[in-house]
Amino acid sequence: MRIALLYYRLAALNELQYRANFFFQLFQAVIAFGTGLAVIALVFSHTKQLNGWDAYELLALFGVQMALAGLIHALVQPAMQKLMDDVREGTLDYVLTKPVDAQLLVTVREARIWRLVDVLGGLTVLGYAITEIERAVGVVDALGFVLTLFLGATMLYSFWLVLATMAFWVVRIWAVGDLFEGLYQTGRWPIGIYPGWLRYGLTFLVPIGFAITVPAEAVTSRLEWQSGAGALVFAVVLALVARRIFRFGLTRYSGASA
């Protein structure tokens, strides 16, 4: 924990040197949000409900998706990309020789704090959507939301870790980032709209739909306890599996000299 904070402080200090980046990030966030809102507006100009979700509920889902995306882009993706580079170039030695847990270290040593702008934006959209939704959001809903959001973030992190660990076997996998980004777009819509096989794929194979839809269900008071419990079990299992795979990958790593 102390190590994590230390590394993040370092990353923050590093990025604070480049203040102009903040404005670029802000501009990019505006574009990203503009795109998402335009799409939602377009869909709802043709229909009132999408598979039982109305416009504001879908807006809440969009907020959750963007907030989680910001979190992943800020804290997870840069670290995973660095992990893959290090495996390819053999510079992972510097991590492995340190006397701390390797998974912890590869996870925290790289961050892009400006991307947290998206988290703020996503939460703003979510907040606005909630005030427009007519049903009141109770304390239970709010608690459920925070908990499932945390579980969702855990799932997405574990999924990225598994993808990045593939670098130990297949060396050239630049496309992994594209793959994640592509799949992540599925999370913008409630998982229920996908046909059966795809829905199962997006729940268990790639936990993206699950990770985003469940918190959005919580905040729109439509979460059933089974989904919540399922999310809990699944997040734990996925985290453990990802850790096992990462460890197993490490045994394949042969270092810079090879």
Add this chain to the structure above:
Amino acid sequence: MSSPALAVREEGKVRSLVDFYATTMRTAIQANFAYRADTLLYMVGTIVEPVVYLVVWSTVARSQGGDVAGITAGEFAAYYIVWTLVRQFNLAFTPYGWEWRIRQGRVSANLLRPIHPIHYDLAEFAGWKFVAFTVWIPVAAVLVLVFEPTLDFGALDVAVFVVAIWGAFVLRALCLWTLGLVSFWTTRTAPIFELYILLELLLSGRLVPLQVMPGWAEGIADSLWFKYTFGFPIESLVGDLSGAELLGGLVLQLVWIGAAWGAMSLVWRRAVRQYTAVGN
């Protein structure tokens, strides 16, 4: 004033350019076949996008009693499946690539070559298309089985389509290349590129068939080039355009390519003057 000697040189130039394209494309095909897994992963990443649009719009179509703006679920399926092929073709060298080149000071080597650097990128990506096409076939077969598109096209549609996807590639490649040249002035091209993508998303038929857009937006889209990089090729195959509309579309696509080429050469000439190698 074309003296015989000059004519010979001109002919030699064309021949060597053709030769250059053939060789570079062959090399690109081989290089990319060696990394099929990478291409496949990439394709899965790009295919998710239209599948999501398809699922959303067929849900809307069904809830509206069968169609949105006259397009049925089956027609949406056809549109977005063809979309995936058009996407493989209109993929081109991005401004991110330019930013990287400039940062690394790689442009110096390109400048030393005797032909315009655009040819190198065009040929390289053109070669990749053949690899992408072979990887695309099984993927498309699965999509067809799953989404049951309404497919209905004639020989002319296919002929126009084959030309139009290459046109889409050249047009989009030129636009992105020109946009990438902005890196000669600033190393921050990402925001500009993303703005381009946003416009493309809404005005090209990438997000939805243009009929689904509100009327005024469709009007804007008609007077810009974006639709010739996505919507027009797709609709040439699966839309119901008349023969005149098909050929007219090809002509307009060609006009836009000419304009883009002009813009590209102009910006390139200024950009080179701006260039100072970074580092090595």
